[in-house]
Amino acid sequence: MANLRTVVGSMTLSAAALIGLAVNEGYTETASIPTRNDRPTNGFGSTLKADGTPVKIGEKTDPVRALITLQAHVSKEEAVFQQSLAGASLTQGEYDTYMDWVYQFGTGAWATSSMRRLILAGEYRKACDALLKYRYSGGYDCSVPGNKVCAGVWTRQLRRHQKCIDSQ
Incomplete structure (x- = not known):
């Protein structure tokens, strides 16, 4: 089945x-950095939080409230x-891939x-490849082999990149 493109304004996160x-x-459960x-x-x-105020260190949530907050944030x-x-x-x-990125890095x-x-220029493959530019966190290059500070950031980017390409 072909991956058909749809006008973004009529789409929603799956x-x-x-x-x-x-x-x-x-x-x-408990807010931390x-x-x-x-x-x-x-x-x-x-x-x-769902009302838009910042989470503070030590504040608690529960799974239901966390899902409500996740959906509120994603909707905005x-x-x-x-x-x-x-x-x-x-x-x-x-x-879905770009919205996942937006959730992590912001609008x-x-x-x-x-x-x-x-x-916007219709360069879809290049847009997927540009995901790989976002490999830094807290001043660290997360793509460096053996990195123990933020290796998950790079792993997530690699997964996003592959999903993006596979979706074309």
Whole structure:
């Protein structure tokens, strides 16, 4: 079956991608700082509560509240993401991949990303390849072999890149 492109404004994050996002982020009941120079995070990687206020160190959540917060955050980010790609088309797999990236890096980083520019130019393979530019966390190059500080950041980028290419 062909991976058909659809206008971004008519798309939404798939249920499978939302579950995948939760799995990739992992669940943390008590807010902590997950990686150097990051913000306090709890639930499924949430740095903000459902009402938009920042999570504070030590604050607790539960799995149900964490899922509600995850969905609220994704919905807000998704609206900005869709507006940033007005008139562009993606496959569902590409859409899910880029939304996963947006959840981790934010819509501010997305707005200035080469991925966004390349999608708007119809350069879909180059946009997938641009995912690999995001390999740093807390000042570390996470792609360095043997890295014990943020190797998961690079592993996640490699998975995103492969999913993006496979979705074309």
